[in-house]
Amino acid sequence: MCAALGVSRSGLHAWLTRQPGQRIRDDEAILSKAHASFVASDRTYGARRVWRDVLAEGVACGLHRIERIMRENALRARPRRRGLLTDEGDRAAASPNLLERRFAADAPNRKWIADFTYIWTAEGWLSVAAVIDLFSRCVVGWSMQTSMTAQRVTDALVMAIWRRGKPDALLHHSDQGSHYTSEALQRLMAEHGVTCSMSWSGNV
Structure with missing residues (x-):
């Protein structure tokens, strides 16, 4: 290995046993604070907001250092969830909250809840929509794409129906985001006899 790297054995041994320098140790301490802020924000904070949180924790560092540490550790802010009601047309499509936070089901395919999130992958941020059966707490349908x-x-609901068969007396619950008040989704539920239930945007 030493011959391949063009270094001496003593130099390689010294490098392997060398303790991390002060700057590396400081970076690790800053990373711990930055990661805590990033996760607490539901991975929506960029470097500037994370930097303010780190400073509030009493750790002195510059904004550029936070940017570098976040970049090196793939702490990339995802977009905040969209889909809030923006006009009266969306409001008219909203359905009443029939679930009323009763998150238990006495049989499969009686209550499904739907939501979406963003996950970090080797290809970057991907959006994932999922449908969960409240009886088994299993994901019964999903769809993933870059936007x-x-x-x-x-598509997530189509997969759930395809996997579980035509539903009977099924309640589909989501928030009132525009993705769920869309004409296509509402039409799909009506065609399969699915009862729509919604809570306020961003809530289940």
């Missing part, structure tokens, strides 16, 4: 659109949540 979140109404088609993603519709």
Whole structure:
């Protein structure tokens, strides 16, 4: 190995046994604070907001250092979830909250809840829409793509229906985001006899 790298054996041994320098130890301490802030923000904070949180914790560092540490550790802010009601047309499509936080089901395919999120992958941020059966707490349908659109949540429901068969007396619950009030999703539920239930945007 030493011959391949063009270094002496003593130099390689010294490098292997050398303790991390003060700057590396400081970076590790800053990373711990930055990661805590980043996760607490639901991975939506960029470097500037994380930097303010780190400073509030009493750790002195510069904004550029936070940017470098976040970049090196793949702490990349994802977009905040969209889909809040923006006009009266969306409000008219909203359904009442029939679930009323009763998150238990006495049989499969009686209550499904739907939501979407963003996950970090080797290809970058991907949006994932999922449908969960409250009886088993299993994901019964999902759809993943680089951008979140109404088609993603519709595809997730299509998969759930395909995997579970035509539903009978099924309640589908989500928030009132525009993805879930979309005409395509509402039409799909109506065609399969699925009862729609919604809570306020961003809540279940």
